[in-house]
Amino acid sequence: MPEKKNIVITGATSGIGKALCKVFAKDNTVFAGYRNEKMVEELKAISHNVIPFYIDLKLIDSVAFAANFIKVKTDHVDTLINAAGCVVAGAIENIDLKRIREQFEVNTFGHLDFTQRLLPVLENSKIINISSKSSFGIFPFVSPYCASKRALDIMFNALLLETHKNIKVISVKPGVIATPLWGKSIDDNKDSIESAKGFEVELDYIIENARKNETYGLDVMEVVRVIEEIEKNPNPKSTYTVGWDAKLAECVSKLPQDWVNKIIKKGMEVRFKNAAKIKNKNLENKSEDADNIKTDV
Ligand SMILES: NC(=O)c1ccc[n+]([C@@H]2O[C@H](COP(=O)([O-])OP(=O)(O)OC[C@H]3O[C@@H](n4cnc5c(N)ncnc54)[C@H](OP(=O)(O)O)[C@@H]3O)[C@@H](O)[C@H]2O)c1
Numbered sequence: 001m002p003e004k005k006n007i008v009i010t011g012a013t014s015g016i017g018k019a020l021c022k023v024f025a026k027d028n029t030v031f032a033g034y035r036n037e038k039m040v041e042e043l044k045a046i047s048h049n050v051i052p053f054y055i056d057l058k059l060i061d062s063v064a065f066a067a068n069f070i071k072v073k074t075d076h077v078d079t080l081i082n083a084a085g086c087v088v089a090g091a092i093e094n095i096d097l098k099r100i101r102e103q104f105e106v107n108t109f110g111h112l113d114f115t116q117r118l119l120p121v122l123e124n125s126k127i128i129n130i131s132s133k134s135s136f137g138i139f140p141f142v143s144p145y146c147a148s149k150r151a152l153d154i155m156f157n158a159l160l161l162e163t164h165k166n167i168k169v170i171s172v173k174p175g176v177i178a179t180p181l182w183g184k185s186i187d188d189n190k191d192s193i194e195s196a197k198g199f200e201v202e203l204d205y206i207i208e209n210a211r212k213n214e215t216y217g218l219d220v221m222e223v224v225r226v227i228e229e230i231e232k233n234p235n236p237k238s239t240y241t242v243g244w245d246a247k248l249a250e251c252v253s254k255l256p257q258d259w260v261n262k263i264i265k266k267g268m269e270v271r272f273k274n275a276a277k278i279k280n281k282n283l284e285n286k287s288e289d290a291d292n293i294k295t296d297v
Pocket of ligand 1: 011034036085173180
């Protein structure tokens with residue numbers, strides 16, 4: 001029987017983190033991060049191997065408390081999986097800076113803070129960050145999200161290069177995965193979307209796309225399988241992409257910036273023009289229907 005490991009997962013209440021928790025808790029002790037008390041029972045019901053712990057990455061005290069909780073329970077964590085995350089979107093011209101700071105707080109600084117605090121129990125361990133294809137930095141209207149993931153990758157790659165603790169640091173960059181992240185991103189960004197005057201067509205398109213992603217994205221198990229392999233591998237690579245869209249984003253990002261910008265600009269023009277046409281057509285149909293109702297009456 002393989003040795004039972006200690007695995008810490010943040011964002012274990014939904015999407016990728018939850019799926020990882022279910023898989024790893026079969027044979028390991030999983031410390032599962034939640035921020036909503038209502039999820040504790042659900043996490044405990046997965047397996048007696050699951051130990052839920054409270055963590056809200058926006059709150060420094062909570063991050064410190066969570067790390068202490070784990071260090072009291074164990075003197076060694078085999079694998080830390082930083083999976084929690086959220087999306088801040090909008091037009092960079094008028095997105096509230098407070099929201100951009102929050103984006104970095106959750107996706108970047110919170111994970112770094114938590115990891116630093118766990119370092120005493122992370123000797124000879126693995127840290128797996130769920131980054132994103134957005135880390136390649138080529139997606140307008142979600143630039144805070146892209147920047148937060150890029151910053152995460154840069155700082156954790158520095159940890160990999162600098163550490164004396166023999167820690168393997170791995171960045172997993174999935175493309176679009178069908179999880180609740182997309183629906184939440186629409187709700188969380190309502191204010192930025194409503195205040196983005198002059199960008200209505202673009203943001204309508206982004207919202208429509210987010211709705212589709214939740215249904216048509218890759219199955220969450222595609223990411224889980226890659227992470228299972230990384231977890232078992234004594235010598236994993238430092239970065240993995242999941243999905244053709246992530247691979248394409250990686251290829252495009254390697255081109256000179258001006259070429260990248262031309263490709264993205266052209267792609268946006270076509271997409272937004274089509275989205276505007278469909279919207280106008282729908283509006284025309286609606287007003288025709290309304291006219292027909294009036295004549296019928
Ligand atoms: N879905 C995709 O297409 C995709 C693609 C590439 C990368 N990713 C990355 O994969 C990771 C997991 O995303 P997902 O798709 O599984 O999304 P998800 O279903 O929305 O899960 C996100 C998890 O993070 C938690 N979380 C959010 N804000 C937090 C905070 N302030 N403090 C602590 N926990 C917080 C959520 O808790 P609550 O349940 O309380 O909200 C939830 O458990 C994220 O880092 C995301 O950026 C996702």
